[in-house]
Amino acid sequence: MAEIIERNRESGLSKASFWGESALLFGLVALFLWRGLIPAWKSLNSDFPNYYLAARLYRQGYPLDGIYEWTWFQRQKDHAGIEQPLVGYVPNTLFAALVVLPLSWLSPLDAKRCWLAINLVLLVLTVLLLNRITRLGSRRIAILCFLAVVPLRGNFLVGQHHVLMLWLLSVGAYLYLRGEFAKSGIALAFAVALKIYPALFLLYFLRKQRWRAALGLLAGCCSLAIAHVALWGAQPSRTLLLEVLPRAMRGEEIDPYSAVWNSLPALLRRLFIAEPELNPLPLAHLPAVYAVLQAVLYGLLLVSFLWLMCSPGARTDEERFEWGAYVAFLLLLSPHPASYQFCALILTAVLVTDYLLQLGQRGRAKWFVILYTLVCLPLQHFSPSSPSGWRILLGFPRLYAMLALYILLLRIRPTYVGSPLRERLHSREGAVFALMLLVLVAGGLWSNLRHFKGQFENYSRRLVRTPESLLATEPAVADDGVFFSTISEGKYVVTSSDSGHPPHFALADDALHPALPFNSPSLWVELVSTSSRVVRFRKHGLISVDSPSLQAENAEQPVLSRDGKLLAFIREVGGRGSLWIKSLDSSPGAARPFEYERELIDHTYNVRAVAFFPDGRITFAAQPGGVSRLFVLDPVSGRVAPLTKEDLRVRYPAISPDGQWLAYSQLDGGSWQLYVARVSLSQERRLTTADCNSTTPAWFSDSKSLAYSTDCGRGLGLTALARIRAIP
DSSP: OHHHHHHHHHHHHHHHHHHHHHHHHHHHHHIIIIIIIHHHHOOOOHHHHHHHHHHHHHHHHOOOTTTHHHHHHHHHHHTTTTSSSSSOOOOOOHHHHHGGGGGGOOOHHHHHHHHHHHHHHHHHHHHHHHHOOOOHHHHHHHHHHHHHHHHHHHHHHHOSSSHHHHHHHHHHHHHHHHHHHHHHHHHHHHHOOOOOGGGGGHHHHHHHHOOHHHHHHHHHHHHHHHHHHHHHHHHHHHHHIIIHHHHHHHSSSSSSTTTGGHHHHHHHHHHOOOBBTTTTSOOOOOOOHHHHHHHHHHHHHHHHHHHOOOTTTTHHHHHHHHHHHHHHHHHHHHHSOGGHHHHGGGHHHHHHHHHHHHTTTTTHHHHHHHHHHHHOOGGGSSSOOSGGGGGEEEEEEHHHHHHHHHHHHHGGGGGGGGOOOOHHHHHHHHHHHHHHHHHHEEEEEEEHHHHHHTTTTTGGGBBOOOOOOOOOEEEEEETTEEEEEEEEEEEEEEEESSSSSSOOOSOOOEEEEEEEEEEEEEEEEEEEESSSEEEEEEEEEEEOOSSEEEEEEEEEEEEEESOOOOEEEEEETEEEEEEEEEEEOOOTTTOTTSSSSSEEEEEEGEEEEEEEOSSOOOEEEEOOOOEEEEEEEEEOOOOOEEEETTTTEEEEEEEEETSSEEEEEEETTTTEEEEEEEETSSSOEEEEEEEEEEEEEETTTTTTTEEEEEEETEEETEEEEEEEEOOO
């Protein structure tokens, strides 16, 4: 009789659990549809246009050498007629665009809708795959999946790739747990092609002594790297490898101080590194403290995981736990983990919860799910968005939740390690990992200090300081100030250094690349919509836009001769620049050899930047063979001669007003450095040395000082303006 009562009781609990879980799942799915899928279906939003545009440019045969340049990519977006205010491709690989290449024949919104449908299918396939790996059941797996409703919402809303990443990581786990180690490594290589962080699974495989998995991952990555070069050429691949990825791994691909990221590097930067516009009020400007803490914390996290939570002799159920915990660990290490990246944490939630329930540790499973849910909630909405001083510590709640989750995982793991921790500390293995920690900390500290050397010298030379300004670039010097391009209210505008804030244009188009001769009452600007055009404004301190005068259609990057009589500009043909010139001298009897527009250099050179000598000759940067070099051109005779050596990558020429000096940027290692030399290229001097970019120089009237763009202490390519003494 007692047995019958107990069975009935368990049956009642099972039914209550079924209906409770079903109601919870229904509510979570409804919330996802309401807040995620339906709004995503109706609007384009931010990230998907980046991938779509890159895929479309590739399909149309455009060279993608400038894809990581913010203004170049924005111009292509405008030309394509994509209704998205701002775009940028940093720090994505081009494989991220290849994924949506079949959709690039559709309109942007239709392409995104197809991508959303694909993501829904991938989400269902992930749940089914995890159901084969674990014993939770598809209903509970789906609940854990939709508890990450904020990451899923973010992924669908902006059209990101992180549901695809979740599926690839799940496939890798499935193959690994089946003993198909080489295939697991290859699956992860495809994930690396989209987002770099799964490459750190190599350390996991080496620790586990899964040599076939490590070889599969390495072989897959090498094969895809070769494919990257074959598909897009050496230049974009080189830019990604040497210029973009090193800065991205430091968290410098965009605003590195933003509390939105809720990462360890962002917290440490916010506390200990000042930046005049992005972080003017840290706790203290102590870069050496950042260098030490970042190296020590990352070293401790990596060594503690590989030593304490990985065992070469683990059973299959233990390896499920380890795989899930390692995914969470990689997200904790990420320098810029946006909310949608935590879609991958769904895999952690399913594998770890299943492991704990199989051990009968329901209490720990409950706390784990609570912490997982906290990580996935929009906690940053309840903290200050731009904290300063000690309030900075209040701006990183998701980071603290992730650290608590990591500590819980550490507490779970020793239950099946074997020998006690005290014995392991005094073992040979303990000595090896202590040495590993020492090497990691020393290497990280050296790398940080080397990277910071000279980074902050430009702060005292800043020309403009606008709070939270992400970009100021392309300076043009006038007697009454410096005009430049910047971002304001979701578009590119042109403003001057003597204005407190960018003026509000009565134009809907992006404005780029200001140009003007000295002592001129007019300013030339490139306005960009479905085509670029050069227009002229009358300037009176701030720019007046009452009656812009059209100067050239289908024209980019205007440059004026010093006397204001000649206008040079670039005209694109299939994404490759050709150089054109036009006379602006309207005085009676004036000789006008270029009264009508005339092409001087065709698009096979792929012209990227132009400058005038005082005598009317032109120097221009072009890359006819894929490497950017400087050339000099006589516009009357049409004779072209190389100005720099073939083995140097040089751009952004600027000729001093007295005609004696040439300023330019040269790529040294992975950074563009500012140089100045006699026009004959004698007496060359390097002006900048920091591990960051200094570009777009413009001379002041004294022929001794330069205005230039610098991303030192900032995000990659998101420059500020500074002044430097070039000639003693």
